[in-house]
Amino acid sequence: MPPKTPNALLHGTLDALILKTLAGGPLHGYAIARFIEDTTGEAVLVEEGSLYPALYRMERRGWVEAEWGTSELGRRAKLYRLTDAGRVQLTAETATWRRFSAGVSKVLFAR
Amino acid sequence: MKQSLRSWLWRVPIDQEVDEEIAFHVDMRTRELVERGMDVKTAREAALSRLGDRARLKRTCLDLARKRDREMRFTQWFEEVRDDVKFAARQLRGAPAFTLVAVTTLALGIGANSAIFALVDATLLRPLAFGEPERLVSIWEKTEKTPRSYVSPLNMLDWEANSRTFERIAGFTPSVGGMVMAGADGNAETVSRQWVSAAIFDVLGVKPIAGRTFLPSDDEKRGSVVVMSEAFWRTRFNSDPGVVGREIRLDGSLWTVVGIVPKDFQLIGRSSLWAMRPITNLPPRVRAAYGLQAVGRVRPGVTIEAAEADLAAVADRLAREFPQTNKGRGVMLEALHDTFIGSDLRQTSILFLGVVGFVLLTCCANVANLLLARATMRTRELAVRTALGAGRRRIIRQLVTESLVLSLIGGALGMGVGAAILSAAPSLIPQGLLPPAVTLTFDMRVVAFCFGAALVVGLLFGVAPAWQATDFSSPQVIRSDSRTTTGGGGTLRGLLVIGEVAAAVLLLFGAGLLLRTLIAVEAFDRGYRAESVLSMLVDPLGSKYPTPESLQQFYDQVESEIRAVPGVRDVAWTDTLPLDFFDEGGFSFEIAGDPPLDDSQRPRTEYQVVSPTYFSTLDLPIVAGRAFDERDKRDGVPVCIVNEAFARTFRGRSPIGQRVALRPASSPEAKPVVREVVGVARQVKGRPDETRDFVQLYVPMAQRLSDDTFLVVRPKSGRADALAPSVRAAVSRVDKEQLVSVRNIVTLEDIAWEATGRHRFRAGIVMVFAALALVLAMVGVFGVLAYTVQQRVRDFGVRRALGATTGDVLRLVVGSAARLIAAGAVIGLALAAVLARLLTAVLFGVQPLDLLTFASVTIVLALTAAVATAAPAWRAARIDPAVALRSE
Secondary structure, eight states, X not given: OOOOOOOOOOTTHHHHHHHHHHTTSOEEHHHHHHHHHHHTTTSXXXXXXXXXXXXXXXHHHTSEEEEEEEOTTXXXXXXEEEXXXXXXXXXXXXXXXXHHHHHHHHHHTOO | OHHHHHHHHTOOOHHHHHHHHHHHHHHHHHHHHHHTTOOHHHHHHHHHHHHOOHHHHHHHHHHHHHHHHHHHHHHHHHHHHHHHHHHXXXXXXXXXXXXXXXXXXXXXXXXXHHHHHHHHIIIIISOOSSSSGGGEEEEXXXXXXXXXXXXXXXXXXXXXXHOSSEEEEEEEOSXXXXXXXXXXTSOEEEEEEEEEOTTHHHHHTOOOSEEOOOOHHHHHTTOOEEEEEHHHHHHHHTTOGGGTTOEEEETTEEEEEEEEEOGGGGGGOOOSEEEEOOOTTOOGGGGGOOOBEEEEEEOXXXXXXXXXXXXXXXXXXXXXXXXXXXXXXXXXEEXXXXXXXXXXXXXXXXXXXXXXXXXXXXXXXXXXXXHHHHHHHTHHHHHHHHHTTOOHHHHHHHHHHHHHHHHHHHHHHHHHHHHHHHXXXXXXXOTTSSXXXXXXXXXXXXXXXXXHHHHHHHHHHHHHXXXXXXXXXXXXXXXXXXSSOOSSHHHHHHHHHHHHHHHHHHHHHHHHHHHHHHHHHHTOOOSOOOSOOEEEEEEOOSTXXXXXXXXXXXXXXXXXXXXXXXXXXXXXXXXXXXXXXXXXXXXXXXXXXXXXXXXXXXOEEEEEEEOTTHHHXXXXXXXXXXXXXXXXXXXXXXXXXXXXXXXXXXXXXXXXXXEEEEEETTOTTSOOEEEEEEEEEOOOOSSTXXXXXXXXXXXXXXXXXXXSEEEEEEESSSOGGGGHHHHHHHHHHHOTTOOOEEEEEEEHHHHHHHHTHHHHHHHHHHHHHHHHHHHHHHHHHHHHHHHHHHHTHHHHHHXXXXXXXXXXXXXXXXXXXXXXHHHHHHHHHHHHHHHGGGGGXXXXXXXXXOHHHHHHHHHHHHHHHHHHHHHHHHHHXXXXXHHHHHXX
16 A cells, blocks of 8 residues: 555646546546546545535536436436536646646656 | 536426535445445544535535526526527518518607607706816896896906805806907908806816916906817817917907817807906996806805805895995806706707607507517417427517517617717707707717617517417417417507507697697787898997997997998897897886876886887887987987887877886886887787787987997898898998907897797607607508408408498498597597696697697598508408408
8 A cells, every 4th residue: 555645636637537537437426536546546535625616616617517317326316427528628638637747757757 | 408408307406416415425435434344433434524624615516506507597598598589580581571660660769769868868867068067056146027137247256256155156148259350361251259257167167178278367467368169270270289379360359369178168159269358357337237147166065055045145245335236136046057958948858758758659559569460470380389398488588589679670770760860950950949058969878778768669569469479278279270360469459559549649739739839929920020130239348438429429320331331221229129038027117197106016118229210120110109310319308119018008098298207127216217208119029929918118229328239230122131241341340449349140030030949849849750650550550450351351251242232341441440540539639638738838829728739630630540541441342252252
């Protein structure tokens, strides 16, 4: 297990992670958090205090849309789905991240 | 659309949405932790703590969700409106005849209203274009005989010096005169000029756009200085800034242009130049020269009543100090706005507003009628849409959108109509009818009015038809074999037509009364017979003619100089012109030998000073005795000539040779002047709309000189105004130093025409609107009839087939039209009987409940109704039963 320091997300990265997560299909909020934790090997802990506001904000912007569905355990849950606008946004965010991390790497690994 | 549809179907209250989502999350996290081996309680606490401040989280989410829903609702609403507008546009394009008629009707209605709104705005709503106009007041001198006398410059100075409520007081001459300006090319031109006191610009808060305005030092130095209007500077001097400081030659002497003022200043008079008239260090006799219109700026927070009380106290002191001139002279204050606009014009504006409002209502009724007819034809379309799931509210919204699109197009075109009317208005409205303070402009306020009117009108005529059109149960309508239904809308349409006819009758009645008023004032007998007479005010105010002898000599010289001008038939002097009286009896009189009367009982008379040739110049007959002649000298026996109304006060005795004792009405204690009556002159009118003959007395000029007097000149033939240049030249030959001001050059016909101008204007406008309303009402009648006939083709066909005659069918159609029109006429005439009383103030020579007008309106209505009914009735009568039964 990696050391448990609060590995806070860089500003703006949460949106990109959520969009990417939803690209695989509609999920409810908890599932989104779990997916990110699982996929990053819990290297990234999603701060739940920011997750839901982020989802509502993205819904307002039209990147995701929500509907009430049924969870895997048969409970009523609010499911989020990526919209076309969200897909476009994901592409843009991915490109931005790539440029950003490449830039940071150049500095950090400079000889 | 998909998203909004879902949100409507799945409406979860936002509160619940957020709560449920967070609770779900906590439950799932707890479950996960328990699976990892935590006990339930610890797991739950851990899950909750990972969420952080739950209340804040909920607030944030709620807030975002609310914004989201609001935007969604707006988007949805906007999309619906956009769809409705698109649909409406398609519908209107699909019915071009309907659209054209409706839009034209609305454009006329809204256009006429916008033009009248511009007038109302200028007269009633808009403040004067001066700085802090609410602090500006007019100050008049008030005497027993007149509530509003112009003001003496010396009194004005004393008011300013002794009052505590005024910042400044200034004055200007009420009329605009002319000055001869020597042009660069040597040709002289007449330039309009108004006299003002030095402080006028400061009082009104007018800042110059170049140079300066007048300073107190200009007044003290008695400088010859003028301020120029912006318009004159731009057109005559091509906006040359070098004009400021330059000297120009006016009436023969040099004047310095000290500054240019913006056009707003023309509110006090439509002048090109404002020349300073010095008011300090004037001789004491000027205290009796009441020639200025005074304007004061009160200190902030001072009410007009407080200012009036303050000035009244000052006036009281002046009356004690200068009893000879100021005894009985008080002050009267009113808001400057009221002075500039005048109550007559305000009444007229309100009258027009009412009239044009009825016209707009008629337009609405007509368009509503068209919409109802259309809606009846569209019944099936609407029923189908209802069956497909559109709610009634949704369909009403669609129909009202259609109305609004119509009315907005009508409003936009109406704006054009209004702009056209307003640009034509200056040439249609008689000069001098509107005071300078009233300028009719097409501005943003008119645009806003058109927009507002279009919205209101759209709702007004749109809602009822939409309600009516959607009032059905869909299954029957779809099943019915006809594409359209009859009845239903019929009642409402009938009511609308009745309303239209009533409004038209009401307006016709008002127009009739105003027309009778106009005829009455135009037909008045002026009394004098001369056809064309030139008049001008000659004002030799100056130190050149200090004695009565020198003044008399000047008048005599001018008279003989003008008499020598070719084309002049006669010339005379008078201090008042016919149709130009505004005093109500300047003198009281007693007949010598009759028992003496108390002052309050003494009869009053107008007092007119004339030269001997006055009666021959105006061709005013002397019906008894003689006219004035050489005998009536300054030191001769005091004489007078009375008019016919005066002569009647002698109660049968011959007036000739009687002696009357005359006192100025304002000083009843004065020693009377006794004059012998030498003649009786024919009655003339003091005002065109005077209600009883006014009592008048003429006094020979030699026995009572004044220093501003009208010159009247009658040509041998032709138009009198052609003589103006040569007469002016003759005056300046006598007055070589140009010390005499000659102004107000008009003919007596102009004065008579102007005196009836407002009656003509009022009658004209109301008649145009009444005619418009009548045409609209008849279009309404025609529409309803034509539609009914079309709907009942089959019915009529059956009747014909069963033996009904052409006459029977005609009677059916004409009968239904007659019922509508008769009902409208009765309501309209009843309304007219009630509302006509409101017109009393603007009527003359006709009673509000004038039978002739009632009868004429009925006849006009019957004739136009016959025209409107003829075509549909003709069509109904020609229905061929065979064809009719085969149709549909």
